[in-house]
Amino acid sequence: MSLIQETLEPIQTSFEQPTYSSKDFQSNQDVRWCPGCGDYSILAQTQRIFPDFGVPKHNVVFVSGIGCSSRFPYYMNTYGFHSIHGRAPSIATGIKIARPELSVWVVTGDGDGMSIGGNHLIHTLRRNVNLKILLFNNQIYGLTKGQYSPTSEYGKVTKSTPLGSVDHPFNPLLLALGAEASFVARTLDRDTKHMQMILKRAHNFCGTTFIEIYQNCNVFNNGAFFQFTEKESKDDNVLLLEHGKPMVFGKEKNKGIKLDGFTPKVVSLDGTNSVNDLLVHNEKDSVLAFILANFNAMEGMPRPIGIFRAIERPTYEKDIERQIENAVVKEKGSFNNLIQSGQTWIIK
Amino acid sequence: MKELLQKEDITIRFAGDSGDGMQLTGMQFTSTTALLGNDLSTLPDYPAEIRAPAGTLFGVSGFQIHFGSTEIYTPGDVCDVLVAMNPAALKVNLNGLIDGGTIIANSDSFDDKNLSLASYNSNPLEDGSLSKYKLHVINISKLTSLTLSDTQLTSKEIDRCKNFFALGLMYWMYNRPLEPTIEWMQEKFKKTPKYVDANIKVLKAGFNYGDITEIFTVRYDVQPAKLEPGNYRSVTGNEAVALGLIAASEKSKLGLFLGSYPITPASDILHELSYYKNFRVKTFQAEDEIAAITSSIGASFAGALAITTTSGPGLALKGEALGLAVMTELPLVIINVQRGGPSTGLPTKTEQSDLLQSLYGRHGESPVCVIAAKTPSDCFYTVYEACRIATKFMVPVILLSDGYIANGSEPWNFPLIEDLSDININFRTEKDGFFPYLRDEKTLARPWAIPGTPNLEHRIGGLEKQQVTGNVSYDAQNHDYMVRLRQNKIEKIAEDIPLAEIDGKESGKLLLVSWGGTYGAAKTAVNNKRKENKYISHLHLKYINPFQKNVGEILKKFDKILVPELNLGQLSKVLKHTFFVNTISLTKVEGQPFKSIEIENKIDELLK
Numbered sequence: 001m002s003l004i005q006e007t008l009e010p011i012q013t014s015f016e017q018p019t020y021s022s023k024d025f026q027s028n029q030d031v032r033w034c035p036g037c038g039d040y041s042i043l044a045q046t047q048r049i050f051p052d053f054g055v056p057k058h059n060v061v062f063v064s065g066i067g068c069s070s071r072f073p074y075y076m077n078t079y080g081f082h083s084i085h086g087r088a089p090s091i092a093t094g095i096k097i098a099r100p101e102l103s104v105w106v107v108t109g110d111g112d113g114m115s116i117g118g119n120h121l122i123h124t125l126r127r128n129v130n131l132k133i134l135l136f137n138n139q140i141y142g143l144t145k146g147q148y149s150p151t152s153e154y155g156k157v158t159k160s161t162p163l164g165s166v167d168h169p170f171n172p173l174l175l176a177l178g179a180e181a182s183f184v185a186r187t188l189d190r191d192t193k194h195m196q197m198i199l200k201r202a203h204n205f206c207g208t209t210f211i212e213i214y215q216n217c218n219v220f221n222n223g224a225f226f227q228f229t230e231k232e233s234k235d236d237n238v239l240l241l242e243h244g245k246p247m248v249f250g251k252e253k254n255k256g257i258k259l260d261g262f263t264p265k266v267v268s269l270d271g272t273n274s275v276n277d278l279l280v281h282n283e284k285d286s287v288l289a290f291i292l293a294n295f296n297a298m299e300g301m302p303r304p305i306g307i308f309r310a311i312e313r314p315t316y317e318k319d320i321e322r323q324i325e326n327a328v329v330k331e332k333g334s335f336n337n338l339i340q341s342g343q344t345w346i347i348k
Numbered sequence: 349m350k351e352l353l354q355k356e357d358i359t360i361r362f363a364g365d366s367g368d369g370m371q372l373t374g375m376q377f378t379s380t381t382a383l384l385g386n387d388l389s390t391l392p393d394y395p396a397e398i399r400a401p402a403g404t405l406f407g408v409s410g411f412q413i414h415f416g417s418t419e420i421y422t423p424g425d426v427c428d429v430l431v432a433m434n435p436a437a438l439k440v441n442l443n444g445l446i447d448g449g450t451i452i453a454n455s456d457s458f459d460d461k462n463l464s465l466a467s468y469n470s471n472p473l474e475d476g477s478l479s480k481y482k483l484h485v486i487n488i489s490k491l492t493s494l495t496l497s498d499t500q501l502t503s504k505e506i507d508r509c510k511n512f513f514a515l516g517l518m519y520w521m522y523n524r525p526l527e528p529t530i531e532w533m534q535e536k537f538k539k540t541p542k543y544v545d546a547n548i549k550v551l552k553a554g555f556n557y558g559d560i561t562e563i564f565t566v567r568y569d570v571q572p573a574k575l576e577p578g579n580y581r582s583v584t585g586n587e588a589v590a591l592g593l594i595a596a597s598e599k600s601k602l603g604l605f606l607g608s609y610p611i612t613p614a615s616d617i618l619h620e621l622s623y624y625k626n627f628r629v630k631t632f633q634a635e636d637e638i639a640a641i642t643s644s645i646g647a648s649f650a651g652a653l654a655i656t657t658t659s660g661p662g663l664a665l666k667g668e669a670l671g672l673a674v675m676t677e678l679p680l681v682i683i684n685v686q687r688g689g690p691s692t693g694l695p696t697k698t699e700q701s702d703l704l705q706s707l708y709g710r711h712g713e714s715p716v717c718v719i720a721a722k723t724p725s726d727c728f729y730t731v732y733e734a735c736r737i738a739t740k741f742m743v744p745v746i747l748l749s750d751g752y753i754a755n756g757s758e759p760w761n762f763p764l765i766e767d768l769s770d771i772n773i774n775f776r777t778e779k780d781g782f783f784p785y786l787r788d789e790k791t792l793a794r795p796w797a798i799p800g801t802p803n804l805e806h807r808i809g810g811l812e813k814q815q816v817t818g819n820v821s822y823d824a825q826n827h828d829y830m831v832r833l834r835q836n837k838i839e840k841i842a843e844d845i846p847l848a849e850i851d852g853k854e855s856g857k858l859l860l861v862s863w864g865g866t867y868g869a870a871k872t873a874v875n876n877k878r879k880e881n882k883y884i885s886h887l888h889l890k891y892i893n894p895f896q897k898n899v900g901e902i903l904k905k906f907d908k909i910l911v912p913e914l915n916l917g918q919l920s921k922v923l924k925h926t927f928f929v930n931t932i933s934l935t936k937v938e939g940q941p942f943k944s945i946e947i948e949n950k951i952d953e954l955l956k
Contacts (some may be wrong), residue, residue, distance in 0.1 A: 027807070029807075029819070029820075056802070057805060058799065058800060058801055058802045058803065058804070058805055059799070059800055060799075061650075061799045063646070066810075073807050073809070074807050074809075074820065076807075077805055078805050079799040079805050079806065079807070080805075080806070080807035080808070080809075081646070081649055081676075081807070081808055081809060082807065082808070082809025082810065082811065083642070083645075083672060083809060083810060084642075084668055084669060084671075084672050084810050087638060087639070087642040087669065090607075090634065090638070090639035090642035090643045090646065091642045091643065091645055091646035091649075092646060093632070093639070093643050093646065094605065094607060094632070094642065094643030094644055094645065094646025094647035094648075094649075094650070094652075094654070095646040095647065095649060095650040095799070096646075097605065097630050097632055097643070097647065098603060098605050098630065098646070098647035098650040098651065098652040098654075099650040099651065099652075099798075099799065099800060101800070102650065102799050102800060119635055119636060119639075120635065120638075120639050120642075123634075123635040123639070320630055323625050324625045324626075324628050324630070326625075327625035327626040328625075328626050328628065330626065331626050332626060333594070333598075333624060333626040333627030333628070334598075334765075335591075335594055335595050335598045335764075335765045336764050336765050338591070338594060338624075338627075339581070339591060339762050339763075339764070340579070340581075340762075342581065343379055343382075343383060343528070343581065343582065344579055344580060344581045344762075345382070345383050345385065345579075345580050345581075346577075346578070346579055346580070347385055347572075347575050347576070347577050347578060347580055347761075348577050
């Protein structure tokens with residue numbers, strides 16, 4: 001527990017600490033997602049946790065691209081920008097560079113962020129612009145009515161793949177880790193407390209935060225994540241990552257993850273293995289983050305949720321500010337000086 | 349004592365391999381000439397390859413300068429002197445040399461290998477084929493090497509100094525001082541004094557060679573031009589754009605944001621602005637053209653003076669995002685330094701073929717303001733005007749420059765910040781009566797309410813907006829209303845810009861209409877014809893969307909309208925369908941600017 005607190009950044013203190021309720025973050029627009037959509041929960045958790053952040057809501061900007069998830073900004077009573085397909089990270093980057101003091105959030109989906117906007121996403125992650133990116137992954141194209149997405153599983157039968165998809169899917173977390181994202185996490189639409197905790201950690205983290213949220217599309221891909229979200233199957237299929245804690249899971253808390261060389265294995269805590277033999281989660285260990293993100297592809301492994309990696313490094317917009325401040329201290333720019341510098345001559 | 353002849357104007361072309369330093373040589377000659385008070389115009393002309401294979405025809409790099417004691421509007425139709433550092437340079441540029449012109453050839457490079465690379469069957473310096481020119485065969489490489497024989501430089505380093513021999517010789521021939529270039533060398537190579545010494549030696553050797561040898565009997569002088577009194581500097585179009593943006597930022601008190609992806613010939617604007625950190629300029633080299641414009645749109649939403657720079661293919665990629673800027677009604681300046689297209693086309697050559705793309709190249713009814721710069725220094729005023737219009741009307745403005753004026757340079761009677769008109773910005777802060785799409789009655793601009801402003805939280809986006817509230821609306825009548833309103837808003841700009849001024853009589857037989865970088869050749873053609881008492885009028889268009897309010901009126905008063913363009917007649921088409929006038933197109937797409945003679949010949953034909 002103490003280890004976790006060390007990783008927390010102090011919250012930016014504002015002069016006027018506003019006291020908000022979740023209602024203050026609800027806009028006057030009717031929410032128009034399909035009844036039963038996982039997006040409702042994500043919106044509700046965001047609106048619930050935002051008052052905890054102590055940020056004036058006029059300093060908050062939500063930016064999105066295109067897709068069901070991208071309607072999100074309309075429903076938040078903050079500044080918002082519903083842009084074009086895939087470009088939210090770039091628009092948000094422009095906002096953040098221009099105004100580093102703003103709290104800028106990006107809402108995207110698996111199509112928007114991984115497909116048409118894949119390039120912007122990876123470059124934003126490597127630059128480490130201090131943006132909070134929420135990727136709603138439902139493994140399907142919802143708004144265009146049910147084509148496979150870049151995270152749909154191989155063999156997926158959809159409107160555009162009647163014989164099954166022959167596209168190998170992206171693993172969003174591996175992609176983010178590959179781009180050296182400084183903060184990488186996963187949470188679930190149906191685990192409200194966990195999501196709120198992850199959102200809060202993201203808010204407090206200084207750097208790009210990438211959060212994959214498993215989100216159920218009850219119309220076109222219902223139940224894609226039920227084994228991880230439903231009561232009866234959840235405990236045996238989900239590994240809750242907690243910094244500094246051994247990796248235990250299972251309904252009876254009787255299973256754990258052990259490393260055999262570089263290969264993770266599920267072991268039973270039945271006497272031959274004890275909790276002391278298990279892997280201990282460490283958000284600062286990049287190698288471990290890759291191993292955990294790889295669980296998706298390994299038969300029999302539980303699906304980790306939580307923070308895979310949280311390692312701070314300088315942010316892009318602060319580095320720009322630093323260069324500017326250094327230059328201004330040396331000599332504040334003046335147009336009249338600039339235009340007369342170099343070779344000039346007078347004609348009388 | 350050698351004879352000194354006065355000349356009104358001279359055109360010199362320096363040509364060599366792309367690694368021979370011809371651009372640098374030309375720019376030094378330009379700076380010195382500008383300092384002497386001549387008017388001038390330059391044309392850098394280089395290949396797309398950074399180091400094209402040595403000796404090849406496609407690897408030739410040229411720099412042409414036209415300078416005079418009168419006003420100069422073009423880099424010169426033909427050159428009086430050709431400095432050819434190798435056979436390929438001679439071959440490529442010979443047809444641009446005036447009959448009886450002077451050739452300075454570096455004979456050391458005219459060996460069998462280079463002659464064959466340039467497809468010469470025999471050595472032109474020896475076979476009499478250049479008899480109609482004044483041919484000066486000089487072993488420049490060898491003389492350079494002799495000059496530096498007592499230095500520690502390697503033979504490769506020595507060879508790289510030879511362009512300064514040619515420059516020194518030209519300085520002698522045209523009676524220019526060496527000091528400005530020597531000072532420049534001392535600054536440029538201050539970390540390696542051996543290069544300073546070597547280059548100065550070679551420069552002087554070239555100068556003395558002209559003075560001492562019997563080869564040259566005459567040298568020339570070009571008196572200062574009678575330019576408007578004032579403070580001058582030399583400027584290229586791309587530099588002028590960067591300076592104009594700095595001025596607009598200082599005047600408007602808006603932070604400058606540039607989102608850009610490197611592309612020839614626009615990259616220099618990114619380079620230039622990246623230096624100006626002390627002006628709080630924020631430059632963002634994006635991962636692609638799309639991120640370049642969308643980051644700028646984000647910065648604009650956040651309250652910055654947002655710019656994106658590109659060239660034709662990049663503008664195509666930005667098309668969708670430009671539609672978003674139209675829909676969200678955010679100020680944005682898009683600078684398109686045009687090059688030869690389509691596709692990768694001719695990256696380092698000039699063209700005016702993006703006019704229709706700029707006007708219409710987007711999805712939906714998506715009008716934007718389009719203005720074009722006419723000369724290197726005019727890029728300054730045009731980009732400043734683009735910033736003014738964009739922020740006043742909350743619209744995207746496309747500024748069209750081109751490779752020719754972007755890289756070309758001229759002396760500029762530059763302004764100071766107090767000489768420039770104001771750019772007033774009023775961010776919305778008042779809560780009462782705020783609606784994101786409630787408009788200013790006069791300009792139809794919506795309020796610029798930036799994040800961080802208490803109580804004005806609102807959402808914008810690419811979906812159609814309900815008028816006033818800005819809420820998403822799919823209502824048919826509303827969409828029709830908004831489409832017309834966005835069009836109307838662009839048209840309103842016409843009420844905010846000066847009327848078009850015609851050069852010459854207000855009616856007559858022939859009107860020459862030019863736009864962009866074609867200005868110089870058009871102006872020169874008009875002046876030359878007037879000297880022959882062939883009177884024609886000239887209208888140069890800076891504003892293309894919207895046109896100035898009196899353009900239609902002007903056009904209708906002439907029997908014939910000639911429109912020269914470096915495309916297949918794009919402005920001509922627009923004038924026809926906008927004003928129902930008959931235009932005559934003069935077109936050229938050779939990657940080179942018009943020669944004034946080409947326009948003059950067409951004028952003669954039309955006045956017959």
